[in-house]
Amino acid sequence: MASPTLAICTGPQSNLQGRIVPDTDDGYSSSNPLDSEDESLYTASVSSSIRAYREENGRTYSSFKEGSYLFPNDETENDRLDMQHAVFLRSLGGKLCLAPIPKDVQDVLDIGTGTGLWALDFADEYPSAQVTGTDLSPIQPSYVPPNLSFLVDDAEAEWRFRDKFDFIHGRMLTGSLGDWDNFYRQCYDNLKPGAYLEMQDTQLPLGCDDGTMPPTTALAQWSSNMIEACKKLNRPFHDIGSSHKAHMEAAGFVDVVEVEHKWPMNTWPKDEELKQLGAWTMVNMLQGLAAFSLAPSTRGLGWEREKLERFLVDVRKDVRDRKIHTYWLRSQQFSNKFTNSITRTPDDPRFFRHICSQPMNEL
Numbered sequence: 001m002a003s004p005t006l007a008i009c010t011g012p013q014s015n016l017q018g019r020i021v022p023d024t025d026d027g028y029s030s031s032n033p034l035d036s037e038d039e040s041l042y043t044a045s046v047s048s049s050i051r052a053y054r055e056e057n058g059r060t061y062s063s064f065k066e067g068s069y070l071f072p073n074d075e076t077e078n079d080r081l082d083m084q085h086a087v088f089l090r091s092l093g094g095k096l097c098l099a100p101i102p103k104d105v106q107d108v109l110d111i112g113t114g115t116g117l118w119a120l121d122f123a124d125e126y127p128s129a130q131v132t133g134t135d136l137s138p139i140q141p142s143y144v145p146p147n148l149s150f151l152v153d154d155a156e157a158e159w160r161f162r163d164k165f166d167f168i169h170g171r172m173l174t175g176s177l178g179d180w181d182n183f184y185r186q187c188y189d190n191l192k193p194g195a196y197l198e199m200q201d202t203q204l205p206l207g208c209d210d211g212t213m214p215p216t217t218a219l220a221q222w223s224s225n226m227i228e229a230c231k232k233l234n235r236p237f238h239d240i241g242s243s244h245k246a247h248m249e250a251a252g253f254v255d256v257v258e259v260e261h262k263w264p265m266n267t268w269p270k271d272e273e274l275k276q277l278g279a280w281t282m283v284n285m286l287q288g289l290a291a292f293s294l295a296p297s298t299r300g301l302g303w304e305r306e307k308l309e310r311f312l313v314d315v316r317k318d319v320r321d322r323k324i325h326t327y328w329l330r331s332q333q334f335s336n337k338f339t340n341s342i343t344r345t346p347d348d349p350r351f352f353r354h355i356c357s358q359p360m361n362e363l
């Protein structure tokens with residue numbers, strides 16, 4: 001049976017309307033606690049070694065599961081993650097997720113929560129929820145609402161949550177995990193029947209629909225280099241966002257709804273909303289470029305830091321170049337876990353009760 005794929009819907013949050021029209025005006029300026037017996041679990045309060053970050057090339061990295069996450073956990077990167085959270089909200093019309101979860105949702109898990117802003121906002125918006133955010137790094141705020149807790153935990157280890165969840169969320173985990181089938185199996189096993197999983201992600205290669213980013217540009221080369229390096233380091237980036245749906249289906253999720261958006265690299269689009277989104281994306285990219293590139297290039301490709309810095313000068317120029325019409329393809333997938341007791345047929349109204357009964361622009 002074909003799964004419904006929402007590739008197009010209305011509103012600022014959905015811009016996969018085909019090609020984005022470039023602006024030709026050159027004058028523009030622009031508390032679900034884990035089993036504490038489990039060795040894979042550490043809480044920030046009991047393990048000071050977790051706070052002893054490792055330094056490399058002037059940046060700090062998680063010391064827990066050292067080397068497994070390729071991107072820094074320092075203030076510069078954390079500020080960028082906070083700004084990126086705002087970009088997500090902007091591109092989703094202020095929504096934290098698209099899955100039609102009930103307002104009184106209970107147990108919620110945010111895997112790879114980063115600085116925890118999504119989890120904080122979620123706990124605020126859904127006061128009935130008990131939200132748990134997990135991450136390799138304890139970079140989350142200490143003062144949080146009573147319905148939110150953060151745990152240092154490795155999503156690649158076997159999950160030891162005592163209770164199952166009503167909603168599991170993961171955002172921007174591309175490049176974090178090596179075994180996606182294992183991740184989705186654990187998501188499936190840790191959801192209650194009828195509960196939702198939602199992923200929000202991006203991927204490489206960078207998109208370009210009109211040939212304005214030929215392979216000779218530094219930006220196109222950066223995109224290929226990152227793919228090659230992350231593959232060598234077993235943290236694949238290539239087409240990961242658009243492979244989530246297939247991985248979810250392989251784990252047993254059905255009728256996965258997929259929504260794709262384009263985040264323009266800079267202010268090149270004509271459309272005002274996309275132009276604004278592009279401005280935010282450009283700042284995000286310029287701030288994150290060194291962080292994204294350092295470990296993959298030095299560890300994966302064997303580059304010296306100086307060689308990388310010289311290369312990034314040209315990449316930054318391309319990121320700002322409004323004649324290069326490139327974008328990040330961002331995708332979002334959600335599905336709920338059906339009970340075995342429900343006999344599903346394609347036209348069973350219960351099958352789509354949450355999803356298709358809603359107008360697309362309300363998703």
Ligand SMILES: C[S@@+](CC[C@H](N)C(=O)[O-])C[C@H]1O[C@@H](n2cnc3c(N)ncnc32)[C@H](O)[C@@H]1O
Nearest residue numbers: 069112113114135136137154155156171172176
């Ligand atoms: C790009 S950040 C995204 C953070 C957050 N989800 C957001 O959207 O702002 C990826 C996060 O995943 C975390 N991470 C990477 N590998 C992980 C793992 N194996 N287990 C738990 N967290 C992990 C990193 O420490 C980092 O904070």
